[in-house]
Amino acid sequence: MPGPIKNLGKLISTHGTSPVYLQRAAIVAGVSFFFFLAMLVAFYVRQHIGYFFLSTVFLIVYVLTLISWIIQRRTLVSIFEDGIRYKKFAASWKEIESAEIVKDGADRKHIKLQKNSREKIAIPSSILGFEQLVRIIL
Secondary structure, three states, X not given: OOOOOXXXXXXXXXXXXXHHHHHHHXXXXXXXXXXXXXXXXXXXXXXXXXXXXXXXXXXXXXXXXXXXXXXXXXXXXXXXXXXXXXXXXXXXXOOEEEEEEEEOOOOOEEEEEEEOOOOEEXXXXXXXXXXXXXXXXX
């Protein structure tokens, strides 16, 4: 359970998930729903249980993609005059002990922040305006 909301001063900017990542999730959801319906039709026509199992798998992919899409839409990084807030992590600039850019793979990177209390958080590059966040934080 997070503590009381810190007063971090005036809000400067907010950064949500990049529309590119949201669009990819929407395309996956649309395609999986189409294949779900197609496999149901194939099951109806051919009466083979394999098509029913395939339609079930596509339905599961569709539901999980929609859930992750909704969660991604609510992800925000808020920059304030005196600090930063991301999910349940909130810290003033004075509390941040270290900040660095870490590369995970070919083009994937994130900002790793560590608070004085040893609380750590990683802000992914899927956030809109990631380069601006790098300039502000580092």
